[in-house]
Amino acid sequence: MKVYVLWHVHHVAVDEAGNVPHFEDGEFSAREDLGDDVKLLGVYSTPGRVEQRIRAARKLPGFRDEPDCFWSAEVEVDEDAWASGYVTE
Known part of the structure; x- marks a missing residue:
């Protein structure tokens, strides 16, 4: 069975040029580590x-x-979405 998950992002993170990127390389951008607020709707x-x-x-x-x-x-x-584990640095 498939379901559809919906999020909203309030962007505050800025790139090197001072712009607030909503997309990076054609993909939707959310940088929680830089302050973007991601909400599961x-x-x-x-x-x-x-x-x-x-x-x-x-x-x-x-x-x-x-x-x-x-x-x-x-x-x-x-x-499963994360089947292989991860490493932090």
Whole structure:
């Protein structure tokens, strides 16, 4: 079974030129280590429900300040996302 996870990012991180990057190399950018605020809005059964939630959230304080900073992903239920572990430095 697939579900659709939806996040919103309030960007504050700046790059070397002083710009707030919303995308890096064509990919959505979120730099929590530099202050970007990532919020999980919910998990939905269809892409249509994701779009409904985005439309509703864009009317709310905070979300309407960054109306294009929603990001969703299709996720398979009961499928591991980190199967190989990780190392910190």
